[in-house]
Amino acid sequence: MTPHTGLLAPPNHSVNHGANHGPEHVAHHGADPEAGQRASDLLGSQPSGLPTDQPDSRTGMRAADEACDQAAGQANEQTDSQPLGMPGGRADERTHERTVSPLGKRTGARAGARAAASQGGSAAGPSCARVSGVDAARGLDAASEMKECHAGVCRGKIVPLLVEMGRLLSEQNDFGGALEALLGYMRADMGMERAMISLHHRESGRIFVHKSIGLSKEEEERGVYALGEGITGKVVETARPIVVRRIGDEPAFLNRTKSLCQKTDLELSFMCVPILRGAKVLGTISAERRYESAALLDKHVDALVVAAHMLAQAVELHLVENVDKTLWEERTRVLVDKLKERYRPSSIIGASKPMLELYDLLRKVSQTRTTLLLLGESGVGKEMIAGALHYGGPNPKGPLVKFNCAALPEHLVESELFGHEKGSFTGAIQFRKGRFEEADGGTIFLDEVGELPLAVQAKLLRVLQERQFERVGGNRTLTVNIRVIAATNRDLTEMADRGAFRQDLLYRLNVFPILVPALRERGNDIVSLAEHFMAQYAQESEKRVTSIAPAALDMLLNHAWPGNVRELENAIHRAVILAEEETIQAHDLPLSLQGPVFHGRQAPHGLEARLASIEYEMLVEALRRHQGNTSQAAAALRLSRRAMSLRMKRFNLTYRPFRKDEALPPHEPTQGAEHAIHH
Numbered sequence: 001m002t003p004h005t006g007l008l009a010p011p012n013h014s015v016n017h018g019a020n021h022g023p024e025h026v027a028h029h030g031a032d033p034e035a036g037q038r039a040s041d042l043l044g045s046q047p048s049g050l051p052t053d054q055p056d057s058r059t060g061m062r063a064a065d066e067a068c069d070q071a072a073g074q075a076n077e078q079t080d081s082q083p084l085g086m087p088g089g090r091a092d093e094r095t096h097e098r099t100v101s102p103l104g105k106r107t108g109a110r111a112g113a114r115a116a117a118s119q120g121g122s123a124a125g126p127s128c129a130r131v132s133g134v135d136a137a138r139g140l141d142a143a144s145e146m147k148e149c150h151a152g153v154c155r156g157k158i159v160p161l162l163v164e165m166g167r168l169l170s171e172q173n174d175f176g177g178a179l180e181a182l183l184g185y186m187r188a189d190m191g192m193e194r195a196m197i198s199l200h201h202r203e204s205g206r207i208f209v210h211k212s213i214g215l216s217k218e219e220e221e222r223g224v225y226a227l228g229e230g231i232t233g234k235v236v237e238t239a240r241p242i243v244v245r246r247i248g249d250e251p252a253f254l255n256r257t258k259s260l261c262q263k264t265d266l267e268l269s270f271m272c273v274p275i276l277r278g279a280k281v282l283g284t285i286s287a288e289r290r291y292e293s294a295a296l297l298d299k300h301v302d303a304l305v306v307a308a309h310m311l312a313q314a315v316e317l318h319l320v321e322n323v324d325k326t327l328w329e330e331r332t333r334v335l336v337d338k339l340k341e342r343y344r345p346s347s348i349i350g351a352s353k354p355m356l357e358l359y360d361l362l363r364k365v366s367q368t369r370t371t372l373l374l375l376g377e378s379g380v381g382k383e384m385i386a387g388a389l390h391y392g393g394p395n396p397k398g399p400l401v402k403f404n405c406a407a408l409p410e411h412l413v414e415s416e417l418f419g420h421e422k423g424s425f426t427g428a429i430q431f432r433k434g435r436f437e438e439a440d441g442g443t444i445f446l447d448e449v450g451e452l453p454l455a456v457q458a459k460l461l462r463v464l465q466e467r468q469f470e471r472v473g474g475n476r477t478l479t480v481n482i483r484v485i486a487a488t489n490r491d492l493t494e495m496a497d498r499g500a501f502r503q504d505l506l507y508r509l510n511v512f513p514i515l516v517p518a519l520r521e522r523g524n525d526i527v528s529l530a531e532h533f534m535a536q537y538a539q540e541s542e543k544r545v546t547s548i549a550p551a552a553l554d555m556l557l558n559h560a561w562p563g564n565v566r567e568l569e570n571a572i573h574r575a576v577i578l579a580e581e582e583t584i585q586a587h588d589l590p591l592s593l594q595g596p597v598f599h600g601r602q603a604p605h606g607l608e609a610r611l612a613s614i615e616y617e618m619l620v621e622a623l624r625r626h627q628g629n630t631s632q633a634a635a636a637l638r639l640s641r642r643a644m645s646l647r648m649k650r651f652n653l654t655y656r657p658f659r660k661d662e663a664l665p666p667h668e669p670t671q672g673a674e675h676a677i678h679h
Contacts (some may be wrong), residue, residue: 035317158303161185162310169314178314179211182307186287187213190300193268194259195287196223199315200236201323202280207236209257210283219257230254235272236281241305243297244270247288270299273304277312282319285311349532350382350525353516358385361514366392371464373449373509374487376516379566382487383447385516389444389485398442403435406451413470414456434471436463440480449509450490450501457502464508519564526556529565533572534584545579550620551586555593583621616651623648628658 067262166182168174186192192312194214200207209215209223225233231253242251248266260266265288285304291297322557348355365372366389374382383402390400408416415425419434435444446452452460463469468479486509495501517609519526530548538545548556552575575588622633634644648654 010284012479016439037624040400089479094378116300122306146564157189158185158306162306165307165310169310173264176211178311182311183211183213190287190289190303192287195284195285196220197285198223198225198232199283199319199323200281201319207232212306214288215257215259219259223257224254225254229465230256231270231272232286233542235284235286237275239276239279239281241271241273241301243272243301245291245294245297267291271297271301271304273301273308275308275312275315277316280316282312282315303554348381348388349528350522351528352517352522352525354521358514358516358647362389362392365389365512365514367394369394369483371483371509371511372485373511373513374485374516375513376487376489377562378489380516380518381565382516383445386445386485387513388488390445391485393443393483395483396440399439400443402445402447404447406448410453410456410631413453414459417456418469418471420472421474424471428473434469436469436480436482437478439482441482443483443485446466446486448488448490449486450488450492450495454502456655457505461502461508464505469570515544519561519568520559526561526568527553529568529573530556533569534576537573541576543576543579544582545576545622546582547625548584549586550617550624552584552589555586555589559593612651615647618652619644619647619653623653623655623658626658630655 023430065550070496095175113443156205161181164180168178168181183195183197186195192213194212196209196215198207199210201223205227207225207227209220212220212223215223225236227233228237229245231242231250234252244253247260247268247270249254250270260268267290268288269291269612270286270288272284274281275283275285286310289300352478362385367676370388374385376382386402387400390398391398407415415428415432415434417434417436419432419437420428422428429576459469463480464484467482468477470477492501492506492509496503496506519529527548530553534545534548556568556571563570571593572584573589574590575584578588579585618637619633622636623630626632626636630648631641634641639647
């Protein structure tokens with residue numbers, strides 16, 4: 001393996017030295033014989049004004065110098081001309097890039113021209129045989145082109161390839177098509193047996209095969225490298241081409257794709273060039289072919305370097321639009337999921353799926369001033385959600401005014417909402433602001449909005465549309481900046497169909513409806529809420545109540561909860577007051593919750609059944625309190641870890657249901673006790 005570095009040809013001897021000796025002497029010292037011949041031809045075609053009566057005169061030498069310069073310039077334009085010989089040695093055959101010094105080419109051409117001048121001399125004058133310099137240049141160009149085509153990098157074929165790649169990239173934005181065109185050229189015109197275009201994802205450090213020829217899909221998937229790993233990784237790390245003359249002799253060649261499975265494959269050469277965009281390495285172009293000569297490898301590498309430069313910008317755009325975009329979308333999804341889990345208003349407890357979906361809606365709508373309609377059964381916590389929307393909204397420092405539309409008689413509702421002027425009706429002895437006016441700059445929460453009288457509904461519709469109203473008995477229009485959140489447990493659509501609720505008001509309220517799930521749909525949130533209320537009321541009553549017995553939890557989980565969270569709060573409040581120990585037992589719960597513990601099964605009788613039930617409840621309570629940590633649970637019960645494991649196995653218990661305060665599924669206490677009794 002050798003980096004693609006160059007050799008600098010040493011300058012030849014002085015011009016005068018080459019001029020005073022024959023052309024053989026000049027060629028012996030490293031001058032290009034073709035350049036010398038070309039300079040001689042050009043000298044022979046000089047105008048007749050060149051002095052002829054002064055052999056080896058300074059004027060003739062100057063003319064020879066000018067001809068040499070012209071020949072050297074044309075020699076520099078030749079592509080991949082014959083390398084200059086190096087005195088005392090030869091180029092390292094592992095090195096696969098030739099950088100020939102312009103000074104060396106110029107000196108060689110000058111020496112050759114002067115050798116020709118010394119042969120012909122200026123005395124010959126116009127009578128010397130002249131060969132057209134243009135014809136000689138054309139002959140050299142034709143020979144050079146023949147050599148290039150023979151080497152597999154024909155200028156006449158690679159130019160149409162570059163044109164096609166440019167058209168696909170600029171006109172059609174077809175990145176894949178441009179890569180296919182390049183790979184097709186590498187196979188058909190460069191004789192590559194396998195070729196790969198790999199991309200480097202800078203953030204993750206992965207280098208992976210994007211397109212290839214000669215590789216199967218499985219081999220492409222295996223071709224993943226890290227920075228500095230293998231030949232491909234080293235090219236990306238160093239940003240320099242690397243050529244391996246014989247794969248079998250290079251230990252750094254990893255054959256990660258497992259595509260080299262024949263002995264003849266080890267005789268192939270491997271070349272890899274970086275795709276550079278400024279200082280960034282965006283990927284590599286690599287290929288394998290049979291070895292012929294170092295000069296041929298040079299030409300192939302040069303062609304691939306040109307293609308890499310052309311593809312650089314398109315590769316960068318592809319990485320940004322596809323690889324980076326996919327990674328960013330995945331990260332965004334993970335962050336949004338984390339945000340959904342973390343965005344839980346402090347006043348709301350629950351981590352069930354329906355509540356997570358509710359939090360997602362609250363997050364999306366909280367920063368807007370859209371009118372909201374909260375739907376759900378009585379006691380689900382609509383007022384708590386209204387508070388969370390206000391304090392998480394655009395004006396959390398503004399007032400939050402709550403009004404229950406069913407709490408006042410019909411003739412007082414209008415005055416309460418819109419205010420009244422002094423003397424507007426009997427008993428109006430002074431001016432009074434309404435709830436809408438008090439909520440200016442904040443939020444008004446209208447609970448039980450379905451109970452509003454039809455006359456008040458018409459005035460409410462104007463407030464929702466224009467944020468304007470007049471006080472009762474007044475004629476001055478007031479404008480308020482408020483957010484309206486309404487709530488009801490009634491079916492407003494059905495009420496509108498029978499004329500009990502205005503259809504236009506329903507449309508105005510129903511801009512963004514939010515359905516609050518019932519407690520029976522929230523699963524393990526029941527346990528979380530029960531423990532929250534237990535801690536709250538234990539602190540209020542100054543009692544040390546720290547846990548809920550498994551039998552009591554089973555009752556809580558199996559209750560229908562028609563009164564939802566409000567009913568659960570009252571039940572736990574009562575249980576804390578009645579509890580005589582640190583644990584709430586089943587008999588401390590209201591009678592409406594108490595029922596047969598062995599749902600649908602005949603309760604086991606006798607001392608063994610009772611002891612098994614008590615032991616089971618103690619094990620479950622210890623595991624739940626320590627969140628499934630069997631070692632801590634065993635220590636709390638003063639058991640060894642082995643004894644704890646045996647007892648858990650006896651009752652068919654595992655630690656998993658107790659992780660993250662997860663509750664046991666219904667009937668499991670009974671099943672565990674019965675399992676222990678029967679075994």
